[in-house]
Amino acid sequence: MKFVRPVVAKAQILIEEARKRWAAFGDLWRRSLQLRVVVSTLALSSAVVFVLGMVLQMQITNQLLDTKEQAAVRQANASRSLIQSDLIGLNPGPDSVQTRFTSAINKLAVGGVGTDATTAGAGAFEPVLADGLGSGRVPFVGPLDDVPRGLRQMVEDGRDGTQIHTVQRGKTQTTLFVVGLPMSTSSRSMQLYLIFPLTSEQRTAEVVQSTLVVGGIVLLILLALIANLVTRQVVRPVRQAAEVAERFADGTLHERMHVVGEDDVARLAESFNEMAESIQAQFKQLEEFGQLQRRFTSDVSHELRTPLTTVRMAADVLHASREQFPAGLARSTELLVDELDRFESLLGDLLEISRLDAGVEELTAEQVDMRVLARRAHDSVRAISTTAGSPVVLDLPDDELIAELDSRRVERILRNLLANAIDHGEGQPVELAMRGNADAVAITVRDHGVGLRQGEAELVFSRFWRADPSRNRRTGGTGLGLSISLEDARLHGGWLEAWGEPGHGAVFRLTLPRRHGEDVRESPLPLAPAIELEPVAVVEEPVVAEEPAEVELTPEEITWQPAEPVDATPADKAADEVSEEVR
Known part of the structure; x- marks a missing residue:
């Protein structure tokens, strides 16, 4: 447990770091159009290059094997024709068979014998002669163990055959192309095998494969650079437009895009500049209208304070003398004072909100x-x-x-x-x-x-x-x-x-x-x-009997409430005259 905990802690740190890097890459992937285009192009190009490389390698390898097979079969037929006459009349004794096989193999090994322009592509080979009619150990000359058992069975049945086979020679594995042909004489049936190493073909295939890999990597790098260059040419104006739009949104209304050429990006810049000019003009109009509105509100509020003060003084005089007025007139006086209070509050609120709109208020x-x-x-x-x-x-x-x-x-x-x-x-x-x-x-x-x-x-x-x-x-x-x-x-x-x-x-x-x-x-x-x-x-509070609540009437109720007729006394007439003068 003492050694497990540090390992677990380190693994958690690595996982957390990988998660952060993945999240950062995800953010970059979502924000960068250029990165998405380059990565997408690189991924699709990689798939195309891989498929194309596989097809080319298969075609080249198959062509090499087909050429090798045709040349090897022609070489095998020529070799059988060359030694066919030497094996006619072969005695049945084992020593005689072995001697005659060795002589035939040596004849095939002599350079240039049985080789022409049609068999030159077969390359070096190792011949094998075997007697298929003997019981027990079969007489043979050459590396018979390198011949596959299935091919030997086919040739012993009297059929021609070829097979690609891999054998262990020393510490390395060698791929062989084996051609088997039956040879018939008057007294017995024999088999001729030619073993062709595919070492040169393997080297050619490896060179082709490495060339395709290097060429594919170089091609992908070039495609990535080209996609990056092309995408950058397209994305750069868009990024510039985004930066200009951000500065424009922050309040720098004079920002404009540079118009270069007459392509689609240039038309986008022209359209953006026209939109910016229109928005700037509208903002200017709104600012002027807002300033005019705030000035009008402030001026009206200030100008109304002087007549409102005069009306307030007259209303206070009437309100102080309301006990001398008839009931309806006294109530009207009280409503007048209430409405003046509301009007003063409205003026105060208008002044306050005009200061807030102007941004001059401080905490x-x-x-x-x-x-x-x-x-x-x-x-x-x-x-x-x-x-x-x-x-x-x-x-x-x-x-x-x-x-x-x-x-x-x-x-x-x-x-x-x-x-x-x-x-x-x-x-x-x-x-x-x-x-x-x-x-x-x-x-x-x-x-x-x-x-x-x-x-x-x-x-x-x-x-x-x-x-x-x-x-x-x-x-x-x-x-x-x-x-x-x-x-x-x-x-x-x-x-x-x-x-x-x-x-x-x-x-x-x-x-x-x-x-x-x-x-x-x-x-x-x-x-x-x-x-x-x-x-x-509903929670009801007890009503205080000493101070009954006053009933407030709306202006509509005042309009439809007639004054009660009363007999005027000398004091009431004097109060009416005062109210008329105030009106």
Whole structure:
């Protein structure tokens, strides 16, 4: 075990290194078109060269063997004709057979005897003569053991035959081509075998094989270089176009491609440049329009503050004297003050969002306990929560949850989320939960109202967007609260997300980094809650008898509510004259 563990650890390291290299190659393979083309071309070329080399080698080898066989058969026939006359009238004695065989073999071994132009290609050979009619040991002359047993049986049966055979000679194996011919005399049957070594043919085949291998490797290298060169010529403009497009996407709108020639790549460059010019012109128009819109919003907001101040002063005078007015006029005065409050909030939101659009807002980050901000936001919406009958349930951690952020903006985000949840909660409780980890803090605000339909989770942060335009607001919001909250969250480097299901309410999740300037990787709280199977019970808070909640009326209800006739007293007439002057 002591020696196995290091081996296993080293094997694991090698496997991990191989896995990393394979992953790196996979990434390079997916990203590089040039590599894919070169490797594909090399693979297909290798298959073609291998098949072609095998075919060529087989053709050359077969041609060599066919030529050798034809020459060897002609040589064997010529040798049989040469010694046929010397073996006629052979005596049956063993000594006589052996002597006559030796004489015939020596005659074949004499150079030039029985050789002409048709048998010159047969090469050197070893003759063997054997007597096939004797019992026991057969008389023979020559290396009869190198002749295959099957070929000897064929020739003894009176048929011509050839066979390629490999024998062990010394420490090497030698391939032989053996030709066997029967020889008949008046008294007995004999067999003539010619053994042709295939050494020269083997050398020729090896030379052809090595030549094909070297030529194939050289051809593959050349094909790889050619494919790399051709692919590079095609891919280089595409890479340049990708680099230009990346710089263009990063905001460098003056980037253009170089147009060279009149080919397809040149037309691609021209089309890209035309598209870039069109996009740049549209961006310029949008920037000018955005600047004009922001300037208009800012100017209108500032210009409206002076008359709004005058109207506010007059409204405050009327509101202070509302007890002297008739009931209907006094109520109208109160509604006027409420609408002026909403109008001032709208102007403030317009100024805030115009500053956010212009990018001039800055964070004032400080160390803050998030629980304190949640309680402040809860206190600020307590009145509308009581009026709507939607109590806010806080689920805060027991320990401090410190984060570095702009407390004013985060408190505004929480206040907007709570007010929105109360406005759409349909009298159900609103739940605020807070959790944190080492890197981030998350707050979820959930209502149990009508919820959000599919696709509305992305629209809730749009300016002045309402899920149901016919539905009256309870809190008198401006329609910009969620948009400003989203921009405040982005200004902190965080997220503001929404989830909703019809009949199950909606959830808004705010996730902020605990340290200013860091990125948020994950949220400590899930966005989608576990949907209850049973309906949520309505929790009613006791109504305080000393301070009854005021009933707010919408402008439509004001339009159709007639004033009650009353008898005017001298004091009422004086108040009417004052109101008329103010109007």
